[in-house]
Amino acid sequence: MQQVHAFPTLSGPLATASAYANGYRETKTNLHPTATLAELRKSFGGDLPAKGQPGEDVIAELIQATEPGLVGNTQAGFHAWVMGGANITGVAADWLTSIWGQNAGIYKCSPAAATAEEVACNWLLDVLDLPRDASVGLTTGATMAGFIGLAAARDEVLRRAGYDLAETGLQYAPPVQVFLSADTHVSNRAALRFLGFGQRNIVEVPADDQGRMDVTVLGHKLANSRAPKIILATAGHINSGAFDDFPALADLAKLHGAWLHVDAAFGLWARANVTTRFMTRGIERADSWSTDGHKWLQMPFDAGFAIVRDRDAHRRAMDITASYLSEAPDGGRDATQFNPELSRRARGFSAWATFKSLGRDGIADMVHNHCACASLLAHKLRRVPGIRILNDVVLNQLVAVFDPGQGQEAADRATKQMENALNEDGQHFFQTAQWRGQRVLRISIINQQTGPRHISALAQKIEKLWSDIRA
Numbered sequence: 001m002q003q004v005h006a007f008p009t010l011s012g013p014l015a016t017a018s019a020y021a022n023g024y025r026e027t028k029t030n031l032h033p034t035a036t037l038a039e040l041r042k043s044f045g046g047d048l049p050a051k052g053q054p055g056e057d058v059i060a061e062l063i064q065a066t067e068p069g070l071v072g073n074t075q076a077g078f079h080a081w082v083m084g085g086a087n088i089t090g091v092a093a094d095w096l097t098s099i100w101g102q103n104a105g106i107y108k109c110s111p112a113a114a115t116a117e118e119v120a121c122n123w124l125l126d127v128l129d130l131p132r133d134a135s136v137g138l139t140t141g142a143t144m145a146g147f148i149g150l151a152a153a154r155d156e157v158l159r160r161a162g163y164d165l166a167e168t169g170l171q172y173a174p175p176v177q178v179f180l181s182a183d184t185h186v187s188n189r190a191a192l193r194f195l196g197f198g199q200r201n202i203v204e205v206p207a208d209d210q211g212r213m214d215v216t217v218l219g220h221k222l223a224n225s226r227a228p229k230i231i232l233a234t235a236g237h238i239n240s241g242a243f244d245d246f247p248a249l250a251d252l253a254k255l256h257g258a259w260l261h262v263d264a265a266f267g268l269w270a271r272a273n274v275t276t277r278f279m280t281r282g283i284e285r286a287d288s289w290s291t292d293g294h295k296w297l298q299m300p301f302d303a304g305f306a307i308v309r310d311r312d313a314h315r316r317a318m319d320i321t322a323s324y325l326s327e328a329p330d331g332g333r334d335a336t337q338f339n340p341e342l343s344r345r346a347r348g349f350s351a352w353a354t355f356k357s358l359g360r361d362g363i364a365d366m367v368h369n370h371c372a373c374a375s376l377l378a379h380k381l382r383r384v385p386g387i388r389i390l391n392d393v394v395l396n397q398l399v400a401v402f403d404p405g406q407g408q409e410a411a412d413r414a415t416k417q418m419e420n421a422l423n424e425d426g427q428h429f430f431q432t433a434q435w436r437g438q439r440v441l442r443i444s445i446i447n448q449q450t451g452p453r454h455i456s457a458l459a460q461k462i463e464k465l466w467s468d469i470r471a
């Protein structure tokens with residue numbers, strides 16, 4: 001019979017943290033920080049005490065200093081950036097991860113962490129319907145997942161050109177060309193920079209009004225290149241949610257011997273739901289994919305997944321080996337083979353728990369629900385004179401402009417005014433950005449808490465505020 005644990009009553013710092021945490025999300029009604037930087041510095045500041053203090057006092061003080069500086073990104077009204085809501089079961093697993101204090105670098109350091117990670121990676125490939133024998137690295141987010149995918153790409157395209165990157169280094173290898181959309185996410189440019197690629201390695205391909213790469217221009221540019229090539233595509237544009245034309249990109253990659261990497265920080269999850277899956281058609285033909293755990297999967301920060309079709313290329317790019325880091329038994333998982341870190345957090349526990357808590361249907365329903373909410377909001381706002389939705393609402397993203405009809409500057413001003421007005425009562429958190437030469441309100445619907453009820457209330461609020469601004 002399985003042993004049943006008796007859970008003793010908590011005491012000390014954990015009791016304080018737990019008692020507070022249980023009510024936090026219910027009481028966090030203002031989504032905006034209320035303290036200034038100077039005030040926060042003052043609350044956290046002072047000299048390092050010479051003597052240590054009791055843990056529960058430290059935690060109580062931490063809570064007091066922190067509260068006024070917190071952002072309510074776990075709440076239903078948070079639409080400013082593409083961030084999930086930190087699934088509470090995933091959070092509980094994340095607490096335990098810290099209690100257990102496991103180092104997930106290699107199997108021997110924590111067989112449980114390695115196995116939870118192995119199973120979570122299998123579930124990931126299954127729910128996203130990607131090649132089941134692809135290798136996966138658990139990362140801090142999509143930026144590092146992109147870094148890993150592109151590192152594998154760099155290694156492999158140079159190997160195909162006859163260069164062993166481990167031997168020659170980048171300096172003695174021919175320049176690689178990376179073909180990407182002019183509207184690619186900034187994190188991709190950062191990942192390329194970390195990998196030693198400069199602007200001269202990048203071939204910019206124009207994007208259409210939704211941010212999709214122009215495949216005809218890409219085809220011409222690829223045909224004119226003699227270099228080892230990487231194509232960097234997008235599933236789920238940061239503003240519009242748009243998807244590149246993957247069947248065409250996969251054909252071009254094949255024709256020109258290029259590696260196809262897809263930045264799919266949140267768009268890949270469209271694949272988990274039957275009504276949105278069609279947008280990812282052809283994505284399964286890519287060589288590598290980067291996605292986030294802390295966006296649509298709702299894992300607590302920080303979590304991402306680097307998925308690489310060619311396990312050997314992945315390992316060549318990342319492997320850290322030494323005689324004292326012995327290999328796992330029976331094909332067990334040594335995460336150092338797939339990640340740039342040696343010591344690392346055991347993210348597999350929260351990944352495993354979040355997957356279990358949502359289940360396959362829960363993930364599909366959530367994606368479906370968020371996309372339906374986005375369509376509903378677009379439908380309601382499009383009917384209001386002066387509100388323009390710039391993007392084709394295909395996913396969970398809306399890009400709105402508030403235009404009183406007096407030219408671009410007035411529209412920019414009104415859109416900024418709308419951001420301020422929406423944030424005023426603390427119930428919502430919105431952010432504007434500059435996109436395609438104008439100020440836009442970005443609306444991301446991706447928090448597990450957010451449903452049609454919130455969206456209807458939001459539509460009414462926007463309509464009322466817009467009528468006040470116009471008046």
Ligand SMILES: Cc1ncc(COP(=O)(O)O)c(C=O)c1O
Nearest residue numbers: 082141142143185187238265292
């Ligand atoms: C399309 C896209 N790619 C990459 C990223 C970077 O993800 P992360 O912040 O998890 O590193 C984001 C973040 O919003 C994104 O939307």
